[in-house]
Amino acid sequence: MGRGGGGSSTEAGTQYSAGMGYIFVFNLIVGAGAMTLPKAFADAGAILATAMLVVLCLFSFIAVTFVNESMAAANAMLQFKRLDGEDDDEFDSSEDKAKLVGKRRGYAASSGSYSSLPNGDDDEEGAEVGDHLISSDKQALVQPVNCDIDEAGGAEAGDQFDIKRRVEMGYMAKMFFGRKALIAFYLIIILYLYGDLCIYVVMIPKSLAQVTCPQNVTNPSVTTGPARHCFGPFDSWNVYYLYVTVLAVTLGPLCYFNVQKTKYLQVLTTVMRYTAFLSMITLAMIMIVNEHEVVELRDGWLWGRIDGIPNLFGVAIYSAMCQHSLPSLVTPIRNKERLTSLMFLDMMSVMSFYLMLCYSAVFRFPNDELMDVYTSNFDFSGRDRAFFGAALSGFFKYFLGLFPVFTLSASFPIICITLVNNLRTLFHREGRPYHWAVDRLAFPTAALLPPIGVAYLTRDVELLAGVTGSYAGVGVQYLIPAYLVWQARTAVAKAFGGADALQSRARTHAVGTQLNKHASPFRSVYWIYFILVWSFVCVTLITVNHIMQGK
Numbered sequence: 001m002g003r004g005g006g007g008s009s010t011e012a013g014t015q016y017s018a019g020m021g022y023i024f025v026f027n028l029i030v031g032a033g034a035m036t037l038p039k040a041f042a043d044a045g046a047i048l049a050t051a052m053l054v055v056l057c058l059f060s061f062i063a064v065t066f067v068n069e070s071m072a073a074a075n076a077m078l079q080f081k082r083l084d085g086e087d088d089d090e091f092d093s094s095e096d097k098a099k100l101v102g103k104r105r106g107y108a109a110s111s112g113s114y115s116s117l118p119n120g121d122d123d124e125e126g127a128e129v130g131d132h133l134i135s136s137d138k139q140a141l142v143q144p145v146n147c148d149i150d151e152a153g154g155a156e157a158g159d160q161f162d163i164k165r166r167v168e169m170g171y172m173a174k175m176f177f178g179r180k181a182l183i184a185f186y187l188i189i190i191l192y193l194y195g196d197l198c199i200y201v202v203m204i205p206k207s208l209a210q211v212t213c214p215q216n217v218t219n220p221s222v223t224t225g226p227a228r229h230c231f232g233p234f235d236s237w238n239v240y241y242l243y244v245t246v247l248a249v250t251l252g253p254l255c256y257f258n259v260q261k262t263k264y265l266q267v268l269t270t271v272m273r274y275t276a277f278l279s280m281i282t283l284a285m286i287m288i289v290n291e292h293e294v295v296e297l298r299d300g301w302l303w304g305r306i307d308g309i310p311n312l313f314g315v316a317i318y319s320a321m322c323q324h325s326l327p328s329l330v331t332p333i334r335n336k337e338r339l340t341s342l343m344f345l346d347m348m349s350v351m352s353f354y355l356m357l358c359y360s361a362v363f364r365f366p367n368d369e370l371m372d373v374y375t376s377n378f379d380f381s382g383r384d385r386a387f388f389g390a391a392l393s394g395f396f397k398y399f400l401g402l403f404p405v406f407t408l409s410a411s412f413p414i415i416c417i418t419l420v421n422n423l424r425t426l427f428h429r430e431g432r433p434y435h436w437a438v439d440r441l442a443f444p445t446a447a448l449l450p451p452i453g454v455a456y457l458t459r460d461v462e463l464l465a466g467v468t469g470s471y472a473g474v475g476v477q478y479l480i481p482a483y484l485v486w487q488a489r490t491a492v493a494k495a496f497g498g499a500d501a502l503q504s505r506a507r508t509h510a511v512g513t514q515l516n517k518h519a520s521p522f523r524s525v526y527w528i529y530f531i532l533v534w535s536f537v538c539v540t541l542i543t544v545n546h547i548m549q550g551k
Helices: 018-029 032-044 046-083 094-100 169-176 179-212 236-250 252-256 263-291 306-319 323-330 339-364 383-388 390-426 436-457 461-496 505-514 525-549
Strands: 229-231
Touching: 018 263, 018 323, 018 339, 032 046, 032 179, 032 306, 032 339, 032 390, 032 461, 046 169, 046 306, 046 323, 046 339, 046 461, 046 525, 169 179, 169 323, 169 461, 179 229, 179 236, 179 390, 179 436, 179 461, 229 236, 236 252, 236 436, 252 390, 252 436, 263 339, 263 383, 263 390, 306 461, 306 525, 323 461, 383 390, 390 436, 461 505, 461 525
Parallel strands: none
Antiparallel strands: none
16 A cells, blocks of 8 residues: 655555455454454353344444445545536535535436536545555555546546545545544544554563463463563563563654555465464364363353443454445445445454354353453463374464464554554644654654553553443444544535435435435434444443443
């Protein structure tokens, strides 16, 4: 993925089939969050956890359809502006949309057809909303619009609601949001990125410490519970803190430079991810068969514990996150006629994969032995080592134990740079450039120090993933897509729907969806209300739960 800088835009990339799009979206969703899911699943209980996963995957799919509809609306509005001879860079805020009302309309109300728009220039204009590059775990959160038209012939190859121009979330927010909403958008993105970095800064040293220190049956995790001797003068906590310091010294400086993840590194981490997760599922099932019986299940494992639901809510949201990166993955898909069905298949595949991962973990490992980084459970001691043999046991022990280290270390500097660029954008003052010390030193330091500090204060990855998903994750996955599609429908109705489109809120949303070929199946405005109310209620209950438990 190219780096957008100044007034330039990122490369559109070559097109690919719907099947490849399915693989890319699946790969995007299944990342670091999945490693924390089995422990949260077991704490909540199988029945409640399964129901929660199904519901959250459904809501995530609804939000995905909202983003797809917003992308199509953004493409139509950009085409409409070109028809009126306006630059895309001039589309700075929601106030500009009012200027479009009453101008030449691309939709002929009398015939119900779409008029063709002239070809746009194949240049690379776009407003700089920040150079927001991120790894394959979380592709570009916010990037400038890519104004390339596909080679088939631009607007003449289809109507103006074809998704041919890659309009990232940041640019859509700039198009459809007012100033206050745009600031809120960046605050949510920044909080989410801080949470992401905190999880990475804790998970990498924790995995290294788990591999370095020998296992202990009574305390399988080296970074929870009381400290115990590891080697030499170091106990298990000292080793963890040592690795946090090493990470800060080695990976931290990369936040001060322009680093991006190469194509070959993305391929390598993708192969490692699939190998690791499939290995964990397969090995857990083989271990169950080898034991000839499942582990002794704790009381209440089936119906679960209510107090485990809040953390599962946050972890599951974090594990099902993809909305922020859809423009980068959906736009290059060659045939988008069944885009909604493709996204539904992706979400159902992710849900099935997570359920297999969690149930194999629950039936193989007792709940008090499940670790918040699931890869650390595969230490291959006792009968497992005898069954698999020394060589195979050693390979999987170190491959799975170090899997989070390799994949997350490759992503860490990219996420840090993404956070730096979002901080620059949030505090940007028109016509007043930053001093070099602020730009090159202060912002990277502000991005790096808080996660490092959190890593010294806590080692609970499950808690960090739960908090990140419960708060910033709710904003990224639910609030932003819901408000984005609300504003996008209003803009489409104003520009294309005629005077009667604004007679009522319901009428505005009806017109906004009728014109859009990629409109969400959840077209009623009440679905947006439902998502917003659901988010508010869940965040409130989770906050109350954390306060009552003293977390």
